[in-house]
Amino acid sequence: DAGVTQSPTHLIKTRGQQVTLRCSPISGHKSVSWYQQVLGQGPQFIFQYYEKEERGRGNFPDRFSARQFPNYSSELNVNALLLGDSALYLCASSLSGVGSYNSPLHFGNGTRLTVT
Amino acid sequence: DAKTTQPNSMESNEEEPVHLPCNHSTISGTDYIHWYRQLPSQGPEYVIHGLTSNVNNRMASLAIAEDRKSSTLILHRATLRDAAVYYCILRGNSGGSNYKLTFGKGTLLTVNP
DSSP states (O other): OOOOEEEOSEEEEOTTOOEEEEEEOOTTOOEEEEEEEOTTSOOEEEEEEETTEEEEEOSOOTTEEEEEOTTSOEEEEEOSOOGGGOEEEEEEEESOOTTOTTOOOEEOOOEEEEEO | OOOOBOOSEEEEETTSOEEEEEEOTTOOTTOEEEEEEEOTTSOOEEEEEESSSOEEOSSOEEEEOTTSSEEEEEESSOOGGGOEEEEEEEEOSSTTOTTSOOOOOOEEEEEEO
């Protein structure tokens, strides 16, 4: 079975530009979450979407936005890129959304974004 | 979110058991203890979770202290493939916070051949 797939795997952008990252969840999973992982740190929660609605948002500026499509895939958009946005962006899917604390998250291998 | 404390790093030899500790003294009664690991150049991978009783699966065992203020992830026979950062995470089932995982820095496990 295919796991969570993310594209692209690597990306280089310039300060001020905009970027879109894509995620395809495991088949049957309706919940998608996004995390940012800076080098040497654990992943930090950005968004969760369930059934195409935003169900949770982490402490990130409004430059970060996301959406989930009818097929449950998701996009993360970051506007006006800063050097500090350089990180590994991870997408995770799970069977259930809010209220299902036992449902493990399945992570993709991430998109490495470098902002120069 | 309730906080967990883990050693920054640990070292083990191949084919020996590994005990990875986690302290969570402010755990609430509804918090589950989850463990994930992250191999080099990969996303985190779910390992195991539990509430009060010890748990076993094909990957590992989770031993939870009676007062639930600490837990230990046990790898029964470490392999080189187990070298990773291991994260201990508390995940509640109330207050709408259960949708996210709050990662700390985790424990970097090195396995020597």
